[in-house]
Amino acid sequence: MAPIEEGGFGRTLCVLTGASRGFGRALATLLARLLSPGSVWRQSWWRSTPGLRVVPVPADLGSDAGLQQLLGALRDLPRPEGLQRLLLINNAATLGDISKVFQTLSDPAEPFKGWTLYCAGKAARTMMFQVLAAEEPSVRVLSYAPGALDTDMQLLARETTVDLDLRKRLQDMKTNGELVDCGMSAQKLLNLLQRDTFESGAHVDFYDL
Numbered sequence: 001m002a003p004i005e006e007g008g009f010g011r012t013l014c015v016l017t018g019a020s021r022g023f024g025r026a027l028a029t030l031l032a033r034l035l036s037p038g039s040v041w042r043q044s045w046w047r048s049t050p051g052l053r054v055v056p057v058p059a060d061l062g063s064d065a066g067l068q069q070l071l072g073a074l075r076d077l078p079r080p081e082g083l084q085r086l087l088l089i090n091n092a093a094t095l096g097d098i099s100k101v102f103q104t105l106s107d108p109a110e111p112f113k114g115w116t117l118y119c120a121g122k123a124a125r126t127m128m129f130q131v132l133a134a135e136e137p138s139v140r141v142l143s144y145a146p147g148a149l150d151t152d153m154q155l156l157a158r159e160t161t162v163d164l165d166l167r168k169r170l171q172d173m174k175t176n177g178e179l180v181d182c183g184m185s186a187q188k189l190l191n192l193l194q195r196d197t198f199e200s201g202a203h204v205d206f207y208d209l
């Protein structure tokens, strides 16, 4: 892929999951301005943007069928002329049922719920991306932690998390105005991608930038 052009990403095929709301939506708005005419979006939600071809794919990415739907839609897409970049942003996520503690997760009828698995999933993703970076030197890979964002996910966290101390801490963050604005965090991510100097596979935290 070509080096990122100053001020933009050039003609790009961009796959952004979870763009219907929260961080993904804020990121989509800022990112669209950095794409050259002729670029293509694949995502689960977007309004029309002049010069960009937008292809919404409503799919449950937590199911194999949904994933296959997205992959099928990508395969069906004609390769845009003069393509300079493929940008895949894996943003979609849920907390699951965080009202349950670790021990209650042993019930095999309910194996995918709770912070335990959310955190384990994020840790697994970080390692997976490090392996991908090592295996594929031609691919630039980044794990970005966007900070405590003022989104639906954060609302769910402060209202239902099982640990009362954590719940209070999250509520205090909201009350004290400590939650991060999605647009500000999305802009930091885009700055990182545009500078393109991070070590491939790195984990970068909003609060360290």
Ligand SMILES: NC(=O)c1ccc[n+]([C@@H]2O[C@H](COP(=O)([O-])OP(=O)(O)OC[C@H]3O[C@@H](n4cnc5c(N)ncnc54)[C@H](OP(=O)(O)O)[C@@H]3O)[C@@H](O)[C@H]2O)c1
Pocket: 017, 018, 019, 020, 021, 022, 023, 024, 044, 059, 060, 061, 062, 063, 066, 090, 091, 092, 093, 094, 145, 146, 147, 148, 149, 150, 151, 152, 153, 154
């Ligand atoms: N909020 C925070 O404080 C925080 C902190 C650290 C990291 N993050 C991470 O930042 C990312 C965005 O979080 P957010 O706060 O913006 O979350 P959010 O407001 O809850 O939005 C989640 C997005 O993911 C989509 N999504 C969820 N499950 C999906 C599925 N099975 N298939 C397809 N799409 C699915 C949702 O689509 P629908 O609208 O269709 O449901 C929505 O667009 C996540 O990866 C999250 O883990 C968030």
